[in-house]
Amino acid sequence: MKKEIIKKILRKDFSVAVIGLGYVGLPLSVVCAKSNIKTYGYDNDTKKIQKLIKKRSYINTVSSELLKKYNKFFFPSLDFKNIIKHEIIIICVPTPLKKNKTPDLKYVINVINDIKNYLRKGQTIILECTSYPGTTEDYFLPIFKKYKFKVGKDIFLGYSPEREDPGNKNFSVLKKNIPKVVSGYSKNCLEIVKTFYKLIAPKVYAVKSIKCAEFTKLLENIYRSVNIGLINELVEVCEKLNIDINESINAAKTKPFGFNAFYPGPGVGGHCIPVDPLYLTWKAKSVGVDTRFIKLASEINENKPKKIAYKILNIIRKIEKEKKLKKILILGVTYKKNSDDIRDSPCIKIIKILAKYYSKNINICDPYVDLRKGQLREFKSIHLKDIYKKNSNNKFDILLILNSHDIFDLIRIVNKSEVVVDVVNSCNKFKKQNIISL
Numbered sequence: 029m030k031k032e033i034i035k036k037i038l039r040k041d042f043s044v045a046v047i048g049l050g051y052v053g054l055p056l057s058v059v060c061a062k063s064n065i066k067t068y069g070y071d072n073d074t075k076k077i078q079k080l081i082k083k084r085s086y087i088n089t090v091s092s093e094l095l096k097k098y099n100k101f102f103f104p105s106l107d108f109k110n111i112i113k114h115e116i117i118i119i120c121v122p123t124p125l126k127k128n129k130t131p132d133l134k135y136v137i138n139v140i141n142d143i144k145n146y147l148r149k150g151q152t153i154i155l156e157c158t159s160y161p162g163t164t165e166d167y168f169l170p171i172f173k174k175y176k177f178k179v180g181k182d183i184f185l186g187y188s189p190e191r192e193d194p195g196n197k198n199f200s201v202l203k204k205n206i207p208k209v210v211s212g213y214s215k216n217c218l219e220i221v222k223t224f225y226k227l228i229a230p231k232v233y234a235v236k237s238i239k240c241a242e243f244t245k246l247l248e249n250i251y252r253s254v255n256i257g258l259i260n261e262l263v264e265v266c267e268k269l270n271i272d273i274n275e276s277i278n279a280a281k282t283k284p285f286g287f288n289a290f291y292p293g294p295g296v297g298g299h300c301i302p303v304d305p306l307y308l309t310w311k312a313k314s315v316g317v318d319t320r321f322i323k324l325a326s327e328i329n330e331n332k333p334k335k336i337a338y339k340i341l342n343i344i345r346k347i348e349k350e351k352k353l354k355k356i357l358i359l360g361v362t363y364k365k366n367s368d369d370i371r372d373s374p375c376i377k378i379i380k381i382l383a384k385y386y387s388k389n390i391n392i393c394d395p396y397v398d399l400r401k402g403q404l405r406e407f408k409s410i411h412l413k414d415i416y417k418k419n420s421n422n423k424f425d426i427l428l429i430l431n432s433h434d435i436f437d438l439i440r441i442v443n444k445s446e447v448v449v450d451v452v453n454s455c456n457k458f459k460k461q462n463i464i465s466l
Contacts, residue, residue: 029150029181030216033115037223040065042115044224047139049076049104051299051369052156052190053120054090055201059228061101062094062202068114069104072142080104088368088396089194090202111146116224118154120190122299129306131160136167144171152184152220158246158304160311161239165213180214186221187211187238189245194298195367197434207231211241249304250322255290256301257325260332263292274453274465292466294430294451295332295374297363302329302372333374337381339466340449344386344426347447353389356382357415357424357445360431361394361404365452368396375430376403378451383407391424395435416440429454 036042043066046057053069060067071077079086081104083095095102111117121135136157147153155164164187169179177183188210192201199206208229212218218234225232235241259273266273273292281289296302305326309319347353363373370376383390383406391408392399399409415422416437427445432438432454439458442448448455448463455463 030184030220033150033152033184033220034223036115037220037227040227042066043068043113044116044118045070045111045114047071047117047119047143048121048135049073049080050120050122051087051089051194052192053118054080054085054087055192056118056120056156056190056228057102058090058094058098059201059204061098063228064101065227067102068110069102070106070108070111071104072106072138074106077104077106087194089192089200094202108142109146111143112148115150116152116154117143118156120156123157123159123303123307124299125303125306130310131307133159133163133167136163140167140171144175147171147175147177147183149177149182152186152217152224154186154188154221154224156188156190158189158249158300158307159242160246160307161242162311163242164238169213180216184217184220185213185238186217187241188221188225189241189248191248194369195362195364197366201228204228204230207233209233209235209241209244211235211238213238243308246304246308249300250308250325252290253296253301253305253329254321254325255288256293256296257328259290259292260295260328272465274456291453293332293374294336294378296329297371297373297375298367298369299371302326333377334381336374336451336466337378340378340382340428341385343447343449343464344382347426351425353386353425355391355424356386356389356426356428357410357441358390358392358428358430359394359436359441360429360433360452361392361397361399362431362433365431366396366433366435370397370402378430379404379407389425394431394433396433412436415444 044060045068046053047070049069049071057067057069083092083099085092085095119139121139124132126132168185172179172183179185188208191206208225210221210225210232212221222232222234263273277289280287305322309322312319361375362368362370391410393410393412395412424445427448429450432452450463450465
């Protein structure tokens with residue numbers, strides 16, 4: 029059976045189901061369609077599916093033009109019964125944390141319940157969700173056993189960690205320039221998974237076990253979390269010693285080996301760095317290991333938005349002593365540059381603290397986010413083109429740069445502001461006296 033499946037994949041005589049059409053699943057679906065693979069996207073969000081049927085995208089990493097261009101190979105659907113028709117099934121649903129910061133795998137469980145009655149022999153199930161080592165086997169092997177599928181013979185199981193980076197203009201799944209780590213429960217499983225991903229990725233790197241692949245994803249993001257936490261802690265040291273940390277980082281990165289640059293900012297956000305380290309911490313605790321280093325980095329990063337907010341409040345209060353404060357402009361609310369993702373955004377945490385004291389003064393601009401909905405609908409939203417207008421009334425007492433999207437013409441906006449508080453070191457080349465870097 030394995031040989032027949034591989035032949036079908038190489039001929040592209042098969043179809044793939046992508047379950048979960050968010051920041052990971054939708055780009056993956058489009059890159060499959062772009063590779064002339066019949067791709068069926070499944071999601072239980074009716075609004076998403078309706079938009080996709082009309083060839084309208086809801087995330088900025090996938091344009092509506094791309095959906096129109098590859099519509100002959102991409103078919104959005106709400107009907108999970110059709111899972112039985114597909115040879116490859118890829119699951120890309122969120123894996124958040126519960127309130128007590130333990131893994132919440134309800135979306136994976138929901139998918140299993142949606143598809144378990146439509147599984148058949150000859151299918152390959154691949155999990156792309158980030159989770160603790162052991163998740164794929166813990167949740168799928170019991171289902172296969174219940175339906176008497178022999179893994180590696182009747183049905184096939186694999187794991188390949190997603191590596192989508194929303195807002196990254198250099199690397200993306202759609203550009204096919206990010207290598208794929210793959211794994212399989214058995215040799216047969218691995219061969220099928222490798223064969224499939226070679227169709228959509230520039231390079232495929234196979235590891236010996238599914239647990240290793242699951243750990244690899246956590247390792248990538250824990251590495252970032254720990255280094256960001258280190259820089260966030262060193263910022264405070266540099267402030268006390270009157271050292272410009274950004275200058276020090278730029279100097280250090282001239283070393284051609286042994287150093288990778290991480291920069292201070294408002295904190296971490298999104299669905300990876302605040303979450304993934306705690307998945308491993310939870311799993312490690314279950315086997316008797318206390319990951320103190322990982323927990324410390326997470327604590328430092330989690331507290332960063334609060335510290336930034338109170339630094340900003342101190343600056344605002346000093347300004348208030350000299351003049352009446354009318355307008356505060358905040359640029360950027362997404363969790364990272366050039367993205368429309370606001371999940372767990374540190375910028376929003378900062379805004380909410382400032383709003384306790386200055387809600388009437390706050391004006392927000394982020395072209396990637398519809399501020400009329402969700403967490404920030406209570407605030408006044410300003411369109412970017414209105415900021416650029418030559419209007420004497422369109423000036424700001426304080427400009428807070430929380431996230432500097434490339435779409436912002438910072439020189440024009442800074443010139444309209446009396447005082448600039450730059451949280452992301454975006455004005456380091458500006459020769460102006462009114463810029464305060466945090």
